[in-house]
Amino acid sequence: MPNDILVLADHLGGQLSDATLELVGKAKELAGSTGGQAVVALLGAPTLADSVGGADTVLTVDHPALANYTPEAWEKTLLAICTERQPRLVLIANSTIGMDLGAALSAGWKAPLVAYTVGLEADGGDLVATAQVYGGKLLAEVALTGDHGVCTVVAGSFPAAGAGAGSPAVEALAPPAGLDDLKTSFLTMVEPEGGDVDITASDVLVSVGRGIGSQDNVELLQELADAIGAPLSASRPVTDSGWLPKTRQVGKSGLKVKPKVYLTFGISGAPEHLEGMRDAELIIACNTDEAAPIFDVAHYGTTVDLFDLVPAMTDKLG
Amino acid sequence: MRIVVPLKQVPDLVEELELNDDGTDVDREFLKFVLSEWDDQALEEALLVKEAVGGEVIVVGFGDPDIELSLYTALAKGADRAVNLTGLGDGWIDSHTRAATLAGWISGQEVDLVLAGVQAVDDLDGQLPALLGPTLGWPHVGVVISVEGKDNTIQVSQEFGGGKSARLEVKLPAVIGVQAARAPARYASITRIRQAQQAGGIEEVAVSPEGAAGIEVRRLFAPETTGHAEMLTGSPEDVADRILDLIRSKGLLK
Numbered sequence: 040m041p042n043d044i045l046v047l048a049d050h051l052g053g054q055l056s057d058a059t060l061e062l063v064g065k066a067k068e069l070a071g072s073t074g075g076q077a078v079v080a081l082l083g084a085p086t087l088a089d090s091v092g093g094a095d096t097v098l099t100v101d102h103p104a105l106a107n108y109t110p111e112a113w114e115k116t117l118l119a120i121c122t123e124r125q126p127r128l129v130l131i132a133n134s135t136i137g138m139d140l141g142a143a144l145s146a147g148w149k150a151p152l153v154a155y156t157v158g159l160e161a162d163g164g165d166l167v168a169t170a171q172v173y174g175g176k177l178l179a180e181v182a183l184t185g186d187h188g189v190c191t192v193v194a195g196s197f198p199a200a201g202a203g204a205g206s207p208a209v210e211a212l213a214p215p216a217g218l219d220d221l222k223t224s225f226l227t228m229v230e231p232e233g234g235d236v237d238i239t240a241s242d243v244l245v246s247v248g249r250g251i252g253s254q255d256n257v258e259l260l261q262e263l264a265d266a267i268g269a270p271l272s273a274s275r276p277v278t279d280s281g282w283l284p285k286t287r288q289v290g291k292s293g294l295k296v297k298p299k300v301y302l303t304f305g306i307s308g309a310p311e312h313l314e315g316m317r318d319a320e321l322i323i324a325c326n327t328d329e330a331a332p333i334f335d336v337a338h339y340g341t342t343v344d345l346f347d348l349v350p351a352m353t354d355k356l357g
Numbered sequence: 358m359r360i361v362v363p364l365k366q367v368p369d370l371v372e373e374l375e376l377n378d379d380g381t382d383v384d385r386e387f388l389k390f391v392l393s394e395w396d397d398q399a400l401e402e403a404l405l406v407k408e409a410v411g412g413e414v415i416v417v418g419f420g421d422p423d424i425e426l427s428l429y430t431a432l433a434k435g436a437d438r439a440v441n442l443t444g445l446g447d448g449w450i451d452s453h454t455r456a457a458t459l460a461g462w463i464s465g466q467e468v469d470l471v472l473a474g475v476q477a478v479d480d481l482d483g484q485l486p487a488l489l490g491p492t493l494g495w496p497h498v499g500v501v502i503s504v505e506g507k508d509n510t511i512q513v514s515q516e517f518g519g520g521k522s523a524r525l526e527v528k529l530p531a532v533i534g535v536q537a538a539r540a541p542a543r544y545a546s547i548t549r550i551r552q553a554q555q556a557g558g559i560e561e562v563a564v565s566p567e568g569a570a571g572i573e574v575r576r577l578f579a580p581e582t583t584g585h586a587e588m589l590t591g592s593p594e595d596v597a598d599r600i601l602d603l604i605r606s607k608g609l610l611k
Contacts, residue, residue, distance in 0.1 A: 051517055051521070052521075107523070108523070109498075109525060110487075110496070110497060110498055110499070111496045111497075114491070134517075134518065135499065135500040135515060135516060135517050135518070138475060138476065138484055138487065138499045138500055138534070139487055139497070139498065139499045139500075139534075140487070141483060141484075141487070142452070142483030142484045142485075142486075142487035142488045143487045143488070143490060143491050143497065145453070145482075145483050145488065146453075146456070146483075146487075146488045146490075146491040146492055147491045150571075151482065151570060151571035151572045152482055152483040152570075152572070153481065153482070153572060154480060154481060154482065154483050154484065155481070167575070170481055172478070172479055172481050172577065173368065173370060173374055173383070173478050173479060174370050174478050175580070176370060176374055176579070177374060177383070177577045177578065177579060177580070178577070178578055178579070178580050179481055179574055179576075179577050180574070180575040180576050180577075180578070181481070181572050181573065181574050181575065182572070182573040182575055183572065184573055185571065191483075221496075222496040222527060222528040222531070223496045223498065223525055223526070223527050223528075224525065224526045224527075225523060225524075225525055226512070226523075226524040226525060226526055227523070227524045228521060228522075228523050228524075229514065229521065229522045229523070229524060230520075230521060231519065231520030231521060232520075242607075242609055243604065243609050267604065267609075267610065268610075275537075276394075279398070279537045279541070280541045281540075281541050285520060286520065288520075291518060292500070292516055292517075292518060292536070293518075293519075293520065294519060294520065295518075295519075299607045299609060300603075300604050300607050300609055302600070302604070307370075320607070321603065321604075321607060322586075323600055323603060323604075324586060328371065329588075330373065332580075334585060334586040334588075335580070335583075335584070335585060335586075336584075337586035338586060338587065339586055339587050339588075339589055339599075339600070339603060340586030340587070340588050340589065341588060341589040341590070341596045341600075342588070342590075343589075343590075343593050343596045344593075347593035348593045348596055348597055348600075351593040351594050351596075351597035352597040352600060352601060354597075355594075355597055355598065355601060356601070356610075
């Protein structure tokens with residue numbers, strides 16, 4: 040309804056994401072200001088309704104085409120729900136699903152979107168979002184002034200208050216027309232390849248980023264990692280370039296790690312990376328750019344050139 | 358297969374970002390602009406698809422600063438045509454405007470597939486491929502790490518967190534948001550880029566902006582850091598000692 044805050048439940052393989060619970064908690068708070076309800080749209084997995092007790096209402100839609108996520112089936116369904124119920128605001132996690140559906144809903148429902156949202160407040164009749172831009176180097180304060188809006192929200196922005204012990208009303212909706220005739224079909228889920236070092240199990244990680252310059256320099260860092268007794272991990276540009284295997288990637292699209300010590304070299308700290316490592320107990324960062332966002336989450340930092348620092352560290356351990 | 362790859366220039370984040378006078382945009386006057394890194398991945402994937410199944414790759418710019426260099430570089434790498442849509446202005450061009458304008462141009466071109474960077478560092482109002490798909494009425498899939506074509510359908514791998522990915526089949530025409538190409542992006546030598554520049558061949562197309570983001574940016578500001586790293590300074594040897602002591606303090610080094 041017009042004052043409702045609607046959350047799209049983000050789930051994969053029968054698992055509801057933590058980000059969904061963060062959004063439900065925020066939706067509940069905002070609904071208090073707008074005078075509406077916190078409503079969760081749960082597509083394709085009706086049994087997960089119990090997991091979002093903090094919501095006022097859970098809308099479930101069940102259809103074979105929704106069981107395994109495809110953007111087309113979920114988009115049609117979400118658009119039908121929004122068109123029918125016209126919520127004030129739709130919150131979607133900035134996950135793979137959110138990257139597909141946030142902008143698509145904005146286009147289909149003709150509602151403005153704020154992507155990479157990290158803060159959200161009611162300001163009189165307006166909703167004001169704060170969002171990351173330029174790789175997290177700046178924040179943008181954006182007003183959603185119309186009747187409707189969409190925010191895709193970065194994981195970890197709000198407390199996970201949505202699990203709640205309430206008993207939301209569960210409303211089963213009929214699937215929209217067109218789900219039997221789609222141009223996108225799900226084939227299979229591919230699990231990550233095993234066999235390599237498990238970086239999530241290590242107490243210390245030596246993590247390398249684009250700043251190491253080239254694959255030739257991986258060896259220099261490997262020598263330090265060996266001397267410390269830690270595996271090498273990496274940020275996305277390093278694994279995308281094939282300098283290290285994908286199994287070493289830390290971040291939103293890689294693995295979440297929580298070692299006792301996380302040592303970074305040449306990592307600037309893009310939001311994608313920070314999402315995977317910010318809970319490490321002790322973060323020590325080396326980057327020549329003193330304004331690099333990595334220094335905002337690191338406990339200790341240095342702008343000494345890694346090509347001077349790394350051999351010095353390795354020598355001292357030799 | 359006719360593949361369109363939109364190319365966008367974004368501020369080089371290695372540089373300091375200054376704000377304009379009213380604080381609602383970065384000051385673009387002295388910024389260095391580079392090709393959005395995801396667009397480079399999309400171009401690489403497009404060239405790989407073309408090499409596998411044949412066809413044509415058309416790169417399309419939006420008149421961004423220094424886009425000509427990126428378009429010529431794409432031609433040097435193997436793109437067949439380069440188009441520059443001009444008239445969208447000098448400031449921040451939002452994704453809704455880019456999507457609507459590109460959709461207008463594509464509708465006259467018999468395109469089979471659009472491979473676009475899945476995101477950009479300044480797409481505050483949403484990601485281009487997920488706006489473009491619905492605008493064209495085509496299916497779209499984002500965060501894709503491989504595209505393989507056959508006849509009128511493609512198979513893509515869509516990446517989720519933790520290294521999982523889903524295989525999806527999509528009927529063409531379609532829009533794909535590329536996260537990473539199957540292979541590292543190729544380089545074009547300076548000589549090849551110069552040759553492309555000398556040959557010319559960027560088709561300039563004047564357009565009127567369509568679409569609008571519908572958001573009101575009140576201000577941009579640097580994040581208030583709740584904490585900042587304690588900075589270790591001195592010679593590399595001094596800093597090395599300090600870092601090793603810190604690791605030792607966790608009982609993790611002998």
